[in-house]
Amino acid sequence: MSVGTTDHDVPPAADPAGNGAILVAQNVSKLFGGLVAVNDVSIAIARRSIASIIGPNGAGKTTFFNMLTGLYRPDVGAILFDGKEIAGRRPDKITKLGVARTFQNIRLFATMSAVENVLVGEHARMRTGLVGSILRPPGVRKEERMARDTARELLDYVGLPESAFEQRATTFSYGDQRRVELARALASEPKLLLLDEPSAGMNPQESAQLTEFIRRLRDERGLTILLIEHDMSVVMDVSDRITVLDHGEKIAEGAPAEVRRDERVIEAYLGKRT
């Protein structure tokens, strides 16, 4: 056994002090009928760090993500974000607390322009209700104007060309759609950003840009970033810490150099050495 911890060890997440962790998942499990999709997984993610979850297909990575964002309720375990229990809370409440995400299969609103998509992301930070929407007093107009400005700034920040701002986002290239999705996630002013396979469908050059951009997000915006990723060059390059899942269980955890050498990780990816 190498340096990486396994699920048999005491999980670091059990540390009540949290070591400045922004997100702590403790012994989280999720069952779908007889299938154990996620089995007793614990992780702790340090504030302003970049962490990755890797593992073969079907390892339970996205299921784990869905529990963090409230789409699934864990059957067992606790999830603490910023010290607050969020396991099983409604997705919109978790978003409001400061968790935002992108999706593996990009889920932009199909009939909306790029700006409108980002405006939806700002929903949780806006206040206009039914009566305000109808009467549209100066305060509401101002909020709407500022929201639009913010949306344009964010789209610019993620590198979408300005000419595309008012166009339907689902007509964009794959890379640009990912950009809009990122801007939409950033629009909710998250503290923790969850990226589900952000480099899927990108060429090596685009992946390198993405890596750079993820670092910028952390350094310029003070975000904590957790990503699911298959592209090992991205993962090894960008991550401070990597968690490896296989068949729903955590099989290794540690710095990239440690995980890279871990026998069980190599076995899970390449098969057992004979």
Next chain:
Amino acid sequence: MSTQSTTTSRLQRVRAVADARPARAGTLVCGIVVVAVLPLLLDPLSGFVDTSVKALALVVMALGLNIVVGFAGLLDLGYVAFYAIGAYSVGWFASDHFAAVNHGHGVHVLASVLKSDPAGIHFNFLLVAVIAIALTALAGTVIGLPTLRLRGDYIAIVTLAFGEIIGRIAVNGSSLHIGAYHLTNGQQAISPLDPIKLPFVGSFDSSTNLRPYYWTALALVLATLFINFRLRDSRLGRAWIALREDEVAAASMGIPLVRTKLLAYATGAGLGGLAGAFLGYYINSVNAGSFEFSFSIFVLAMVILGGLGSIWGVVIGALALAYINYYLIPDVLNTLPSKIGLHFDLTQLSFGIFGFLLVIMMVLRPEGLLPERRRKLELKEGVGAGEDLYNVRS
């Protein structure tokens, strides 16, 4: 390169829209003036004015339903419930129904009653309108709650049942008692009702002049149009589109599912109640027999015919069906079959005519007369068929 060219064309289009804005406002004002002046050219008691009053009230209803079905994408087959509740608000608060209230002297608030010191509760039209909106918005929220876990066909069934429940309560209301009073008079109807009275205008009298009713209905339509346009282009309107197209993504972006859907139900219901109250006043009677399932379908057909979510489309759809149903078939074409030697009235075929029109429409133009841009795209690309949040959240 191609993005470049589409961008320029887009920019041109944006400029064209900006240029068209004052022109469009002018057209709108002209249109309103023409529609407002129209009854002055007609006999104040003519059948056409009578139909127009009903048609305008139905436009308000259709625009209300458009918020639920068109904007938020929640199918509602029980919209008649809000017509009923709106109309009974008038029956309860602007008639002799509660005769012994206040020792038979009645309760009057800025009332418009024909005889002096009548019994019963008599509130002013504006007050009754507020009560109708409040009651129906509450009912809309109640009906919304059980549908929140459902989608599509299932929502339709629950709302259909709700419409039927309210309809049954209305019919059997003569055996339900609040204290010494019947809840409703069932098929006996609560009648007569107070005439509408507006501040600075005075009481309306439908036996001599229908024009004031027409103008009141027109004002309601304009207010409802304003609400529709404002809501469509608002934070709430965006949230409805987002929920309609991808519930999971919408919730993950911070849109509260329950609250947002209930707001759509409540708003749509409130407008239905407002129109229901107006129709109650106009018809001067609240009869349980008029709150039938077919009315829900009638209003829904207006929305679909015009184009789901398309505000002007819904106005056109509502006017078209209302005039066909209340004017063209019974007044204009009714004797047509006998003229060609057949022994029946056209009104007996009105459901058949409606069905035929709708089938033709769905074949030739399924997105409606004046389709809304997004809805057309959704129809074409099959957007919004994704999983819903409550099934995902296990």
